[in-house]
Amino acid sequence: MTDIAIARALVSVSDKTGLVGFARFLTSRGVALLSTGGSAKTLIEAGLAVTEVSAHTGFPEIMDGRVKTLHPKIHGGLLARRDSAEHRAAMSAHGIAPIDLLVSNLYPFEATVASGADEATCIENIDVGGPAMIRAAAKNHDFVAVVTSPADYAAIMEEMAAKQGALGIATRKRLAAAAFARTAAYDAAIASWMARAEPLAPRLVLAGERRQMLRYGENPHQQAAFYATAEQRPGVASARQLQGKELSYNNLNDTDAAYELVAEFQRPAVVIVKHANPCGAALGDDLASAYRRALASDPVSAFGGIVAVNRPLDAATAAAIAELFAEVVIAPAVEPAARALLAAKKNLRVLEAGSLPDPAAPGLGLKTLAGGFLAQSRDNGRIGAGDLKLVTRRAPSAVETADMLFAFAVAKHVKSNAIVYAKGEATVGIGAGQMSRVDSSRIAAWKAKEAGEAAGAKEAPTRGSVVASDAFFPFADGLLAAIEAGATAVIQPGGSMRDGEVIAAANAAGLAMVFTGMRHFRH
Numbered sequence: 001m002t003d004i005a006i007a008r009a010l011v012s013v014s015d016k017t018g019l020v021g022f023a024r025f026l027t028s029r030g031v032a033l034l035s036t037g038g039s040a041k042t043l044i045e046a047g048l049a050v051t052e053v054s055a056h057t058g059f060p061e062i063m064d065g066r067v068k069t070l071h072p073k074i075h076g077g078l079l080a081r082r083d084s085a086e087h088r089a090a091m092s093a094h095g096i097a098p099i100d101l102l103v104s105n106l107y108p109f110e111a112t113v114a115s116g117a118d119e120a121t122c123i124e125n126i127d128v129g130g131p132a133m134i135r136a137a138a139k140n141h142d143f144v145a146v147v148t149s150p151a152d153y154a155a156i157m158e159e160m161a162a163k164q165g166a167l168g169i170a171t172r173k174r175l176a177a178a179a180f181a182r183t184a185a186y187d188a189a190i191a192s193w194m195a196r197a198e199p200l201a202p203r204l205v206l207a208g209e210r211r212q213m214l215r216y217g218e219n220p221h222q223q224a225a226f227y228a229t230a231e232q233r234p235g236v237a238s239a240r241q242l243q244g245k246e247l248s249y250n251n252l253n254d255t256d257a258a259y260e261l262v263a264e265f266q267r268p269a270v271v272i273v274k275h276a277n278p279c280g281a282a283l284g285d286d287l288a289s290a291y292r293r294a295l296a297s298d299p300v301s302a303f304g305g306i307v308a309v310n311r312p313l314d315a316a317t318a319a320a321i322a323e324l325f326a327e328v329v330i331a332p333a334v335e336p337a338a339r340a341l342l343a344a345k346k347n348l349r350v351l352e353a354g355s356l357p358d359p360a361a362p363g364l365g366l367k368t369l370a371g372g373f374l375a376q377s378r379d380n381g382r383i384g385a386g387d388l389k390l391v392t393r394r395a396p397s398a399v400e401t402a403d404m405l406f407a408f409a410v411a412k413h414v415k416s417n418a419i420v421y422a423k424g425e426a427t428v429g430i431g432a433g434q435m436s437r438v439d440s441s442r443i444a445a446w447k448a449k450e451a452g453e454a455a456g457a458k459e460a461p462t463r464g465s466v467v468a469s470d471a472f473f474p475f476a477d478g479l480l481a482a483i484e485a486g487a488t489a490v491i492q493p494g495g496s497m498r499d500g501e502v503i504a505a506a507n508a509a510g511l512a513m514v515f516t517g518m519r520h521f522r523h
Helices: 019-028 037-045 053-057 072-079 085-094 109-114 119-124 129-139 150-162 169-194 249-262 287-297 315-322 336-342 398-411 437-454 476-485 499-509
Strands: 008-012 032-035 101-104 145-147 209-214 224-228 240-243 269-274 277-283 305-309 326-331 349-352 364-369 372-377 419-422 427-431 466-469 489-492 512-515
Touching (some): 008 037, 072 129, 145 150, 145 169, 224 249, 249 269, 249 277, 249 326, 269 287, 277 398, 287 315, 476 499
Parallel strands (some): 008 032
Antiparallel strands (some): 269 277
């Protein structure tokens, strides 16, 4: 296919960004303009010559604008093959003029849903004529160019200026691919909204918009990109990067893990994540004190980590973070003084997310498999003091209960098998991702002892701590490792065939143990 000269364009857009300038360029190249409704009004008010679609078709817009472009003179003009004698004869017989360029974007359905509009308003923002025209023009890209985004206007004007008003086949194919992707994403958004009462519908449709091409994926030989979905969840997708190098695949993944965890807590909280696992988490009266305690949990692993806070980042906390080599800092907001302090670390990525995600909100999590993917509801389960079932002779103290609830919330965000030791609402040892739960317990205790010795502690930080397990102890050995480490109270889901054996071991050691009845596997 050769270049096609653009002689007639149909303009029907909801987003009128840059429209007048683009239309003015088209008319300067001798392109005749057809238009509809608000688009026609905008162009006419700008002093441009426009033929309204109703005049072109001889049929008025009806039904509150629901029917205006669904007409043979529109779709015939878009779909006719110019190299077909039969098609040309049909055009001549029915007075159908060719349309060489379609400029169309769709009713703002996604934005309408995101605004919280009522059902009737959302339904009225489901575009019918727009997708029909876009698909028709994209199918016939051998002869028609279709533009669905104002972001493409500049490139089209540049090419038309260079080619005496024509567009090449490579451009038309690129625009057609973008057009089909847009209508597919639009339909996916509608389908998801329509099936919102059944999130795991028989046919699950997904759509994402590429936000960023990444330098590589988890490893340099892998290609990667960051896509944002229609989900309005605060976090890395909504965050504004204030400074620093471009975020990598691993940065984005780890930052998401850190921000989701720090949002679990009401009090000032700091989380430090390394390789998608928290290596330190703590609550405090302020962020600076919480940061110092989170860092003390595992200062070695914190090097090169991700720091997340659940309050506006202040100068005192920023100054403390600046002493560490960190990859990313994310906060709901960054105070000007904190931003000025961190500016000296030019490579540090600083993200301002605007708000915190709701840990209890519903949503979907996906994991790809060969030939498909798994989908599940987000782990939005939360445990309060009233949910705890005492199973030992000794009941936990109020301090132990607070620490257990804190540790169990952290364990929810640690890769299984997960063991978390905590004291004073701060982690002191975390064991993650081991094949054996007893190994996770031993590793957590070992790391705690190592950090304590480095800080000059007289006894292991796990002495007098509580321990949380993301799933039940299948044998007493995991609990015995926690007892050896010095834990005084245990929180775990329960439900093992050997719960009696584990409870007996806890009673023998004088431990308090509670069951939550809720498991938090994370793979």
